[in-house]
Amino acid sequence: MNEASNPKIYPPSNDFVAKAHVGAETYETMYKASIEDPESFWGEQAKTRLDWIESFTKVKDADFTLGKVKIKWFEDGVLNVAYNCIDRHLEERGDQTAIIFEPDEPGDGAQHITYRELHEKVCRFANVLLAQGVMRGDRVVIYLPMIPEAAYAMLACARIGAIHSVVFAGFSPDALANRINDCQAKVVITADTAPRGGRRTALKSNTDAALLHCSDKVRCLVVKHTGDQTTWIQDRDVDVKAMMAEVAPDCPIRPMGAEDPLFILYTSGSTGKPKGVVHSSGGYLLYAAMTQELTFDYHDGDVFWCGADVGWVTGHTYIIYGPLANGATTLMFEGVPTYPDASRFWQVIEKHKVNQFYTAPTAIRALMGQGTKFVEGSDLSSLKVLGTVGEPINPEAWNWYNDNVGKGKLPIVDTWWQTETGGHMITPLPGATATKPGSATKPFFGVQPVVLDATSGKEIEETQAEGVLAIKQSWPGQMRTVWGDHERFEKTYFSDYKGYYFAGDGCRRDADGYYWITGRVDDVINVSGHRMGTAEVESALVAHAKVAEAAVVGYPHEVKGQGIYAYVTLMNDVEPSDELRKELEGWVRNEIGPIAKPDLIQWAPGLPKTRSGKIMRRILRKIAENDYGALGDTSTLADPSVVDELIENRMNK
Numbered sequence: 001m002n003e004a005s006n007p008k009i010y011p012p013s014n015d016f017v018a019k020a021h022v023g024a025e026t027y028e029t030m031y032k033a034s035i036e037d038p039e040s041f042w043g044e045q046a047k048t049r050l051d052w053i054e055s056f057t058k059v060k061d062a063d064f065t066l067g068k069v070k071i072k073w074f075e076d077g078v079l080n081v082a083y084n085c086i087d088r089h090l091e092e093r094g095d096q097t098a099i100i101f102e103p104d105e106p107g108d109g110a111q112h113i114t115y116r117e118l119h120e121k122v123c124r125f126a127n128v129l130l131a132q133g134v135m136r137g138d139r140v141v142i143y144l145p146m147i148p149e150a151a152y153a154m155l156a157c158a159r160i161g162a163i164h165s166v167v168f169a170g171f172s173p174d175a176l177a178n179r180i181n182d183c184q185a186k187v188v189i190t191a192d193t194a195p196r197g198g199r200r201t202a203l204k205s206n207t208d209a210a211l212l213h214c215s216d217k218v219r220c221l222v223v224k225h226t227g228d229q230t231t232w233i234q235d236r237d238v239d240v241k242a243m244m245a246e247v248a249p250d251c252p253i254r255p256m257g258a259e260d261p262l263f264i265l266y267t268s269g270s271t272g273k274p275k276g277v278v279h280s281s282g283g284y285l286l287y288a289a290m291t292q293e294l295t296f297d298y299h300d301g302d303v304f305w306c307g308a309d310v311g312w313v314t315g316h317t318y319i320i321y322g323p324l325a326n327g328a329t330t331l332m333f334e335g336v337p338t339y340p341d342a343s344r345f346w347q348v349i350e351k352h353k354v355n356q357f358y359t360a361p362t363a364i365r366a367l368m369g370q371g372t373k374f375v376e377g378s379d380l381s382s383l384k385v386l387g388t389v390g391e392p393i394n395p396e397a398w399n400w401y402n403d404n405v406g407k408g409k410l411p412i413v414d415t416w417w418q419t420e421t422g423g424h425m426i427t428p429l430p431g432a433t434a435t436k437p438g439s440a441t442k443p444f445f446g447v448q449p450v451v452l453d454a455t456s457g458k459e460i461e462e463t464q465a466e467g468v469l470a471i472k473q474s475w476p477g478q479m480r481t482v483w484g485d486h487e488r489f490e491k492t493y494f495s496d497y498k499g500y501y502f503a504g505d506g507c508r509r510d511a512d513g514y515y516w517i518t519g520r521v522d523d524v525i526n527v528s529g530h531r532m533g534t535a536e537v538e539s540a541l542v543a544h545a546k547v548a549e550a551a552v553v554g555y556p557h558e559v560k561g562q563g564i565y566a567y568v569t570l571m572n573d574v575e576p577s578d579e580l581r582k583e584l585e586g587w588v589r590n591e592i593g594p595i596a597k598p599d600l601i602q603w604a605p606g607l608p609k610t611r612s613g614k615i616m617r618r619i620l621r622k623i624a625e626n627d628y629g630a631l632g633d634t635s636t637l638a639d640p641s642v643v644d645e646l647i648e649n650r651m652n653k
């Protein structure tokens, strides 16, 4: 039986409902209010959840019309994000732990950083930035692992009004250089080396390599984290910890406009180079705080653990900004789920008595593959809510999570959202929504999803619908623009379906109005919950001297969700070999990072193209999926025989 068409339903328990912030009725009333009168709804939320230096008089000014797209919230309000995440909590919870840092090596001992300590560290870090000449509006690239300094650096930027752009520490020097150059950063912050799963990544030397391609004015701030030896360039490199010890322990906040950018985060799209997604100070923070509290039913005193990396949006919103704005205790984990062994996640939960745990389906599948013995040995009784994010969760993984981690008793929130949306968009609220495994269920407050017919672009009115997912109205956490390219912003998100925000996912809505995300409908693939533009991998491949042409598609992968399948046409005089295959894998690793390494490379003497020279990816996808029985119409191909050749030599047999 197809689970999706007749799924088991999991209502919240009465005990849970009794203590929850939002129950089913409240959800309905509040949701209705948020859609019918967004101005009052969000005005009220912004006043109660955030502290303003000057309050706003205007709540919303948004337009999705192509050519004049504009998204503004609380426009004339003035606030400071770091103040909201730290200073305002000092009186009441100065001695409460703000951040628990759990290092890669379990034997190294955790750190508990109180709000008061966080305040001092962030102030000192901010003074270091100021001493480097960083001013309001300047860009600061943060290329750090999951260490407290990453949080200090982000909040220090927010304190002085600089715009941070965190680059995932798994990215290569080239990827780092592209981002530093695109946002014209004044400073890059890195660490000597980064331990992860018992191995070390040489971040400083990656940064040195990246900076060869950047302006020589870029300063390099180095956090000496492991003490490993690195090269040192006088006049360019700065020892952050040494300087933090010298500067003043206090630093005034800079009042910022609600619409001033808080950060830029680069993300992959279906075309071109990664885009710098710009998020605001006021609207973003409000949305981060509200979703963190309500989606996870966070209560004062709880320990919250989002297992993402700060290099992704999930880490921004649910390790740093959301929890800290709410005065929560947030856990930062430097390691990986399988080191020293596959019980690490569960050990960390037991050790720190974690109440809410948020991870990705790919991590669940990887741990599932190790059997249940690793989870059985840990005391998970502190857990109250489980969450997932990043990709659709398959029922097997959902059931495993539910049975073994939730012991059949905990609500699981499957949260659909994107880098662009700032926070959760479609998600259960644990005290309000009965869940169905594999469905992200219902919209969050203020979010108006619609299902559009993919070809006509018309809204499907019936409850039961299948098509592409779009959003009708702005919400405060929405991205504001693409850094330096507003036209690209409009074109990417508002031009395919006029009047709506569209960001590339397909979906189904069932008879109960529940949403089921079916995956990307564009040339973006989702590898272990990480977004990867196929165009990016292709351009890395063709940059290799022996490659004439390349086409990249996704294919189903048991653990990663999707794997990367590359069809490569070599230059005329080049012979294919296993060594060359390895060389290309290493090449892509170096060009982009390990997450972009192709899983399968097929030598393709020719690619299926239309007579106008367009590669027919639909066909390549089918072959990669081993589903070539249904190739559809191939009559428009310039040379249909290439298809037989590709099928014959396919890699995914």
Ligand code: 6R9
Residues within 6 Å of the ligand: 267, 312, 313, 314, 388, 389, 390, 391, 392, 393, 414, 415, 416, 417, 418, 419, 420, 440, 503, 504, 505, 517, 519, 520, 526, 529, 530, 531
């Ligand atoms: C937060 C984040 C966004 C893309 C998105 C969609 C996929 C995320 C999902 C999900 C199904 C979920 N996605 N959450 N698909 N169910 N609960 O992941 O941001 O890295 O920008 O990726 O991830 O395809 O469009 P980002």
